[in-house]
Amino acid sequence: MEQVLKAAFIFVAPEAGPGLERVWVKTPKVHLLAVGVGDYEQAVAVARDVVANEGIAAIELCGGFGHAGAAMVAAAVSVPVGVVRFDVHPGLGGASGDTLFA
Secondary structure: OOEEEEEEEEEEOOOOOOOOEEEEEOOOOEEEEEEEEOOOOHHHHHHHHHHHHHHHEEEEOOOOHHHHHHHHHHOOOOOOOOEEEOOOOOOOOOOOOHHHHO
């Protein structure tokens, strides 16, 4: 890998928002943009924006995204989308994001 990979990590949490929770972590080979969103619709909008305007080449979604949320984001962009899996997420009161946000 000779180029820098620009990737995004999108996490979903109640009361989060892309204007509030957004930070770059940069290593010599990977620049990771972490963005918090409050629901799946914000996640789709953020995913489209970072691919179009930040040069993001891959997206990873936090374990709060259920199958429906991950599918929504994956369908919205033309880059690979990976998912950390929790069927019952400890940060969401033991629920899946699909229960809360879909």
